[in-house]
Amino acid sequence: MTTVKICSGTLCYVMGGSELWTLPEALPAELKDRVTVKGSPCLGYCNNEKPVKAPYVEVNGKVIREASVSKIIEVIKDEIGGK
Amino acid sequence: MVLSDGLGSGIKANVLASLTASMAVNYTLLKEPIDRIAHTIMKTLPVDSERKISYATFTIVDIESDGETNVVEYDNPSFVLIRNGKVITPEKESITLEENSIRKKVMYRSHFIAQKEDRMILFSDGVTQSGMGTLQMPFGWGDEAVQKYIIKELKSKPNKSATALAKKIVQQSQKNDIYLSKDDTTCAVVYFREPRRLLICTGPPFHEQKDKHLASIVKSFPGKKIICGGTTAQILSREFGKEIEVGFDVGKSGLPPTSSMEGVDLITEGILTIGKVAQLLDEHTTGEVEGDGPAIEIVKMLLQNDIIDFVVGTKINIAHQDPNLPVELEIRRNVVKRIVRLLEEKFLKEVRLQFI
Numbered sequence: 366m367t368t369v370k371i372c373s374g375t376l377c378y379v380m381g382g383s384e385l386w387t388l389p390e391a392l393p394a395e396l397k398d399r400v401t402v403k404g405s406p407c408l409g410y411c412n413n414e415k416p417v418k419a420p421y422v423e424v425n426g427k428v429i430r431e432a433s434v435s436k437i438i439e440v441i442k443d444e445i446g447g448k
Numbered sequence: 449m450v451l452s453d454g455l456g457s458g459i460k461a462n463v464l465a466s467l468t469a470s471m472a473v474n475y476t477l478l479k480e481p482i483d484r485i486a487h488t489i490m491k492t493l494p495v496d497s498e499r500k501i502s503y504a505t506f507t508i509v510d511i512e513s514d515g516e517t518n519v520v521e522y523d524n525p526s527f528v529l530i531r532n533g534k535v536i537t538p539e540k541e542s543i544t545l546e547e548n549s550i551r552k553k554v555m556y557r558s559h560f561i562a563q564k565e566d567r568m569i570l571f572s573d574g575v576t577q578s579g580m581g582t583l584q585m586p587f588g589w590g591d592e593a594v595q596k597y598i599i600k601e602l603k604s605k606p607n608k609s610a611t612a613l614a615k616k617i618v619q620q621s622q623k624n625d626i627y628l629s630k631d632d633t634t635c636a637v638v639y640f641r642e643p644r645r646l647l648i649c650t651g652p653p654f655h656e657q658k659d660k661h662l663a664s665i666v667k668s669f670p671g672k673k674i675i676c677g678g679t680t681a682q683i684l685s686r687e688f689g690k691e692i693e694v695g696f697d698v699g700k701s702g703l704p705p706t707s708s709m710e711g712v713d714l715i716t717e718g719i720l721t722i723g724k725v726a727q728l729l730d731e732h733t734t735g736e737v738e739g740d741g742p743a744i745e746i747v748k749m750l751l752q753n754d755i756i757d758f759v760v761g762t763k764i765n766i767a768h769q770d771p772n773l774p775v776e777l778e779i780r781r782n783v784v785k786r787i788v789r790l791l792e793e794k795f796l797k798e799v800r801l802q803f804i
Binding site: 407412 | 702719
């Protein structure tokens with residue numbers, strides 16, 4: 366199972382993260398049963414990276430910077446394909 | 449508290465009832481003696497030229513914070529005082545005003561010391577006379593039956609709120625008239641209870657050494673607890689050794705989802721959510737708050753509680769200081785101060801604010 370963690374921190378949310386919460390609906394049918402999507406408390410990248418590249422998402426612990434729904438789906442596909 | 453019923457129904461009745469109520473409230477706030485207030489109102493109220501009766505009735509209740517309660521009643525059904533499931537009738541002293549009128553005017557004055565868990569119920573004659581002319585109650589609901597109904601309601605739900613009880617009585621009156629009331633129907637309830645307390649923590653403490661202090665405030669607080677802010681929640685999660693579960697329901701509110709953790713009642717995002725709370729409180733007029741979403745949940749809890757404690761961490765989130773970010777990322781302290789002012793002035797809450 367692939368786990369996606371979406372940062373629910375304020376900064377990620379205002380930097381485009383708000384649309385990431387539609388990910389479960391946007392997942393292609395063949396991926397739906399193979400992915401768990403969770404919300405996460407602030408993942409902490411915003412205070413440790415310069416320049417800030419919010420919104421941040423983690424897929425199986427790997428960070429995606431400036432995440433978008435399509436970017437996340439690509440990474441999920443890579444993860445599942447690579448296994 | 450004042451309950452006034454204007455003669456008849458419609459604009460004239462409404463104007464006279466409003467006039468009576470606002471005179472009574474304002475004089476009482478000025479600490480005028482209660483019978484002097486009643487006299488002044490009686491002199492002001494016009495008298496119906498045919499029936500020689502005043503155009504409005506009133507019940508004035510003045511409650512001190514130690515429970516001392518003074519009541520003056522004129523022409524309304526008698527107020528009901530419930531203590532330990534029974535009706536208590538304080539002694540009433542009658543005051544007769546003759547004032548050149550053919551009909552005598554009699555007011556009743558009473559005094560009692562309210563005790564915890566007492567309930568005081570006031571209603572207009574629309575309640576006692578509801579159902580008049582129907583087969584079940586040809587002479588109307590009547591004082592006694594209303595009292596029995598109140599006692600039964602409180603027996604089945606001893607913690608029933610004042611609002612819920614008042615609503616229930618008015619609804620039952622409408623039901624008595626087969627949902628077509630014949631008269632204006634008003635009910636007011638006072639529930640003498642322990643104040644309900646709510647704690648809102650938002651923002652990390654300025655010095656990390658204070659994190660433990662914040663945790664102990666939250667842990668020992670006697671009431672409901674809300675945390676607004678991801679970092680604040682994470683500090684408490686670490687201090688308590690409890691996991692935060694982030695919800696996934698973003699709904700239509702446009703705000704980040706709420707989270708949950710054992711030991712607190714609600715966790716929301718910080719600045720966007722409290723900004724929205726300030727806006728909702730500012731726009732709120734009367735009645736219950738409808739809808740859902742994190743900010744509305746907070747507003748509902750604020751309105752349900754009496755004493756509200758804010759603990760505001762003053763650490764600045766450096767990542768929020770980027771000038772390219774939306775202006776909604778205001779300084780937390782300013783937003784909280786706005787909320788405090790609204791709660792105190794508009795919603796008459798007791799608010800305590802501390803910065804850490």
